Amino acid sequence: MAVDVGTGLQVEMVAADRVVWSGEASMVLARTVEGDVGILRGHAPLLSLLTDAAVEITSPDGIVHAVVDGGFVSVADDRVSILTQRALLAEEIKIDEVHAELEAAEHLPTGDEREERIRRAEARLRAYEASRG
Amino acid sequence: MAVSLREYRARIKSTQSMKKITRAMELIAASRIIKAQQRAQAAAPYARELTRAVSAVATYSNVDHVLTTEPESPQRAAVLVVTSDRGLAGAYSSSVIKEAERLVEKLKGEGKEVDLYLAGRKGEAYYRFRGRAVAQAWTGFSDSPSYDVAAEIGATLIEAFLNGAGGAEPAEGSTVAGVDEVHVVFTRFVSMLTQEPNAIRLLPLELAEGAEPGSTDLLPLYEFEPSPEEVLDALLPQYVVSRIFYCLLQAAASELAARQKAMKSATDNAEELIKKYTRIANQARQAGITQEISEIVGGVNALADANAGSD
Numbered sequence: 001m002a003v004d005v006g007t008g009l010q011v012e013m014v015a016a017d018r019v020v021w022s023g024e025a026s027m028v029l030a031r032t033v034e035g036d037v038g039i040l041r042g043h044a045p046l047l048s049l050l051t052d053a054a055v056e057i058t059s060p061d062g063i064v065h066a067v068v069d070g071g072f073v074s075v076a077d078d079r080v081s082i083l084t085q086r087a088l089l090a091e092e093i094k095i096d097e098v099h100a101e102l103e104a105a106e107h108l109p110t111g112d113e114r115e116e117r118i119r120r121a122e123a124r125l126r127a128y129e130a131s132r133g
Numbered sequence: 134m135a136v137s138l139r140e141y142r143a144r145i146k147s148t149q150s151m152k153k154i155t156r157a158m159e160l161i162a163a164s165r166i167i168k169a170q171q172r173a174q175a176a177a178p179y180a181r182e183l184t185r186a187v188s189a190v191a192t193y194s195n196v197d198h199v200l201t202t203e204p205e206s207p208q209r210a211a212v213l214v215v216t217s218d219r220g221l222a223g224a225y226s227s228s229v230i231k232e233a234e235r236l237v238e239k240l241k242g243e244g245k246e247v248d249l250y251l252a253g254r255k256g257e258a259y260y261r262f263r264g265r266a267v268a269q270a271w272t273g274f275s276d277s278p279s280y281d282v283a284a285e286i287g288a289t290l291i292e293a294f295l296n297g298a299g300g301a302e303p304a305e306g307s308t309v310a311g312v313d314e315v316h317v318v319f320t321r322f323v324s325m326l327t328q329e330p331n332a333i334r335l336l337p338l339e340l341a342e343g344a345e346p347g348s349t350d351l352l353p354l355y356e357f358e359p360s361p362e363e364v365l366d367a368l369l370p371q372y373v374v375s376r377i378f379y380c381l382l383q384a385a386a387s388e389l390a391a392r393q394k395a396m397k398s399a400t401d402n403a404e405e406l407i408k409k410y411t412r413i414a415n416q417a418r419q420a421g422i423t424q425e426i427s428e429i430v431g432g433v434n435a436l437a438d439a440n441a442g443s444d
Contacts, residue, residue, distance in 0.1 A: 019178050047190065074355070085371070
């Protein structure tokens with residue numbers, strides 16, 4: 001049973017300048033522009049756009065929480081790759097900086113930049129809190 | 134003779150301190166080059182996955198995208214020249230510039246006007262000194278480029294391409310002059326000993342359809358969300374930026390390799406010079422001693438002669 005949980009999906013989370021996480025997992029939860037998507041073994045080939053949001057990977061060593069700034073998810077033959085310009089694992093998130101960023105963004109004039117920065121900071125916050133349980 | 138001996142000693146000293154500097158620079162370049170190579174390797178998976186995704190969309194949907202469409206009669210081209218920020222890297226910057234000049238000549242021969250975009254202080258200095266118009270220059274990152282810099286350069290070049298030169302009105306609020314094609318001249322890192330200046334055409338993109346080289350299995354039939362057009366729309370700019378990032382990383386590794394090589398030969402030359410000057414200095418010292426002895430002997434002889442005469 002334990003074997004069954006661990007294997008199933010080969011997951012690679014790749015940022016522009018490094019591989020953030022890679023390994024085996026039983027499930028990947030991500031938020032695409034169309035809504036949340038859960039990927040299990042045998043998922044149909046998919047290429048979808050992600051929004052700035054938290055990503056959850058259920059691996060044999062526990063759930064990996066991460067946050068992506070947009071990007072793509074592609075699924076094929078039980079291989080999941082999450083491609084994004086910038087990605088952070090929950091333990092890499094510096095919560096003080098996120099709070100400061102959120103504060104700074106809220107003082108910006110209303111506009112796309114403000115929206116984007118708030119959205120990104122909130123996604124980090126959610127990923128951080130999710131990893132804390 | 135004594136004067137030139139002092140001169141030679143001073144020269145030996147200054148060459149020695151120069152040797153220390155070049156030696157230090159050689160070692161620094163050697164340690165940074167490993168880091169640069171690691172960065173290039175770390176960026177490879179992203180580029181690989183992105184290429185896979187792009188070729189998947191290109192294969193399974195007949196989507197024409199503005200970034201892949203050849204303008205009918207290109208009139209204006211942008212050339213991005215990737216040089217270094219600092220010198221002391223041998224012929225690194227000048228060979229890139231030479232390659233760029235060749236490309237510019239070729240484009241002009243095809244009747245296109247050329248807008249220059251520069252990365253690195255050396256290139257900027259070269260063109261500004263010659264009073265050539267530079268569309269935009271980015272500096273200060275040549276030996277460790279970050280993805281953000283590539284994203285900034287990419288955004289500018291894509292904007293220029295989207296504005297187009299063919300009489301189309303530039304987008305509102307856009308200050309970038311339109312172009313019909315975008316070329317990049319950079320140095321490809323072949324090995325520690327060889328770095329080749331290279332010119333590639335970045336835009337319009339040429340998409341390789343079908344499976345990536347090396348894999349025989351066909352790409353799966355993807356489902357695109359929200360739609361193939363929108364996925365491609367988001368993918369292609371990323372793809373362009375990733376290509377630029379690749380060029381910058383290659384250039385950084387090449388720059389460091391060129392610097393290491395240049396500094397190594399500078400150190401070797403300094404050693405040669407020190408050897409040569411030491412020999413000349415020894416000769417001069419010996420000549421001085423010989424002269425002194427012959428003067429003393431001559432003086433003694435003269436005295437002896439004078440004494441013999443007075444007796």
